[in-house]
Amino acid sequence: MRRHVRFTGAAALAAAGALALGACGLVVGETFSDDATVAQKITAVRVDTYDGGVTVxxxxxxxxxxxHRxxxxxxxxxxxPTHRVEGGTLVLGGCGEHCSVTYTVDLPGTVPVTGGTSNGALHLSRVAAVRVTSSNGAIDLDGVSGAVDVRTTDGAITGKGLAGTGITAxxxxxxxxxxxxxxQDVRAKTSNGAVSVTVPDAPFRVSAQTSNGAKRIGVRNDPASRYRLDLTTDNGEIHAGTAKG
Known part of the structure; x- marks a missing residue:
């Protein structure tokens, strides 16, 4: 991942230590894969696993x-199976101790996704509202039609085509x-990394704070706007612009 920022010595050591701890949770051993079809109508997805990434x-x-797992x-x-359906919710579960499961799920419709994993990336596309977490893993969103609330400890967050009612990352x-x-309201916060946000050409109440990095704000700042743009990083630059540039 390309960084726009220099870590301080302490921050770099902390990040490396956290990643090392996360790696210890990953499973190395024998592998198999399989596929299943879910005939029930799915109205939501919940991620409920410890080790392994998820693509929906x-x-x-x-x-x-x-x-597919x-x-x-x-x-x-x-x-x-490690998945199940509870009242229309497709639950993507784990597989126990010394075991990791990685899912790829294709759904006929557009449904909300909740839950999280401790070790693994989350890739969600063409879904409704998203509320997910990961401790060690990136979160990637594409074509989300609902509100977004995503949090991870070690990993980048990317999102495009976000057309919901608010974003927290x-x-x-x-x-x-x-x-x-x-x-829509946008709140983006990281400790070590750049923050870059592109929004439609509309007025926002802009707050941009960084302790170590440049700020480039190309969004109309209007204290009376109904929409907030709240961008924060400790180590990294901040860029906010509109779709027109």
Whole structure:
């Protein structure tokens, strides 16, 4: 990941230590993969796993959802599915101790996604509202039609085609890059990394704070605007511009 910022010695050591701890949770062992079809109507997705990344892609059409998983384990091979449906919610679960499961899910419609993983990236596209977390992993959003609330500790956050009713993105170690396609409140906060936000050409109440980096604000600042643009980083530059440049 390209950084626009120099870490201080303490910050760099802290970030490296956190990443090392995260890596210890990842499983190395035997691997298998399989596919499943979900015939029930899915109205939401909840991520409920410890080790492993998740990709959810909505708007695939058809009438059924598909779940592809890759399982890495030590010891006995896990048996049975790790996903389930609870009242219309597709729950993407874990596979136990010394085991990680990575999901790729294709859904016929556009549904909200909640929950999180401790070790793994989250990639969500063509979904409704998003409220997810990861401790060690990037979060990538594309074509989200609902409100966004995403948080990770070690990892970048990227989002494009964000057309909901508000955006909150927070990470400790990583850049944040967001593109909103309609005016809405945007809050982006990181400790180590640049913040770059693109919004429609509309007035915002702008607050941009960085302790170590340049600020380039190309958005109309109007204290009376209904929309807030709240951008914060400790180490990194801040850029806010409009879709027109």
């Amino acid at each position: 892609r909505g708007g695939a059409g058809g009438s059924t959802a598909s779940v 890759e399982v890495t384990y030590r010891g006995d091979r896990p048996k049975g 927070e990470t400790s170690n990583g850049e944040i890059t967001l593109t909103a396609t309609k005016p």
